[in-house]
Amino acid sequence: MIEGFISLRFLDILDILLVAFLMYQIFLVIKGSVAINIFVVIFSVYLFWQLVEALEMDLLSTILGQFMGVGLIALIIVFQQELRRFLLMIGTRDFFSRSFSVEQIFYKNRKSLSDKEVDEIVKSCVNMSATRTGALIVLTTRAEPGPVIESGDVINSKVSGRLIESIFFKNSPLHDGAIVIFNRKIVAARCVLPLSKTTDLPAHMGLRHRAAKGMTENYHSLVLTVSEETGSISIFEPTSHQYNINSQVLRSKLENWYGINEQKKEEASQTGNPLANVFRKF
Known part of the structure; x- marks a missing residue:
């Protein structure tokens, strides 16, 4: 005192x-x-x-x-x-250290995307960017956003770049809206996302970007957008967003979101540690 x-x-x-x-x-x-x-x-x-x-x-x-x-x-x-x-x-x-995060304690068993599935998403975004095909892709790791999925059509298909491109093809009946990827599956398409009411978005961002921002405000999710006007790829996270990113940045963001980089580092450290290899056999 x-x-x-x-x-x-x-x-x-x-x-x-x-x-x-x-x-x-x-x-x-x-x-x-x-x-x-x-x-x-x-x-x-x-x-x-x-x-x-x-x-x-x-x-x-x-x-x-x-x-x-x-x-x-x-x-x-x-x-x-x-x-x-x-x-x-x-x-x-991150109120606490990463080792005590809510993600690790309660959502540890959620399936993460593989390198191949991440490549499928990246390639599809790059291809749609080249053809200026509008797209809205929601990736969640914690729980299915029930109201959003119910607003669309349930698919429950494996993650495939060709399927993503065909869904957002302008003559496809499912192209209008977003797709939701959860637990290594394209759960639903033609989903309606909540719109953000923030005034922080730049003037060049349209309704698709506002929907992406609104999704991250209401649900723990990562949202990718491909602009139909410019073909630019944008990424929206719970606390930030980036506009007009390239394929390398997109892949890095997805790998960080699903913890793939950490898994690779952990596997590399175990491979380089002889004792870890011995214990891994048991």
């Missing part, structure tokens, strides 16, 4: 740091949306309420207290989408 004008304990410092961290995470969620204006107003009213209570202005304090009590319910209603995004972000952001 620090003695002086005020007593400050270690728990007080920890409390301040946790609140600051929480406020920063909330700011990241609502940044770029109209929700930040509402949040600033509510936060200002809360600070004013605390000031009134400190000055012992009982009448005004009671009125503001009643407002804040009802305001909590109103806050949940107004920030429904933002709260959903925040809760999803808790599971996707």
Whole structure:
């Protein structure tokens, strides 16, 4: 405890740091949306309420207290989408070290794509980019996005570059919408994705890119887009996006998403370690 004008304990410092961290995470969620204006107003009213209570202005304090009590319910209603995004972000952001991540603890048994299947996706994107065929490909590793899959047509087929290209062929009845790849299968096609309401997207990005962004905001997913106008390939992750990438960057992103690079490093280290080879036989 620090003695002086005020007593400050270690728990007080920890409390301040946790609140600051929480406020920063909330700011990241609502940044770029109209929700930040509402949040600033509510936060200002809360600070004013605390000031009134400190000055012992009982009448005004009671009125503001009643407002804040009802305001909590109103806050949940107004920030429904933002709260959903925040809760999803808790599971996707690296709050802890990688060894204790939610992905490894709860989703370890999900099947990862092989090198061949990654090549199939990369080749199909490159081919569709050359012919300026619009495409929207969703890749999930945790759980099937039920509402999104239900909005389309179930396929449950192996990952194939030819199949992906045929689905997005402009005369195909399945080309309008997205395909969902999960557990090493093309689960569904012609899926409708939730649109993002963010204002961060550049002006040159259209409805397909906004749908890709919206998907990553609502579900833990990686979304690939091929522009029908320019043929450029874009990739949307839960916390970022890249526009007009080449095949090398695309392959690297997919390998990182499915942990293929880490698997290769682990296999290489085991191969170079004689003791690991001995224990692997048992």
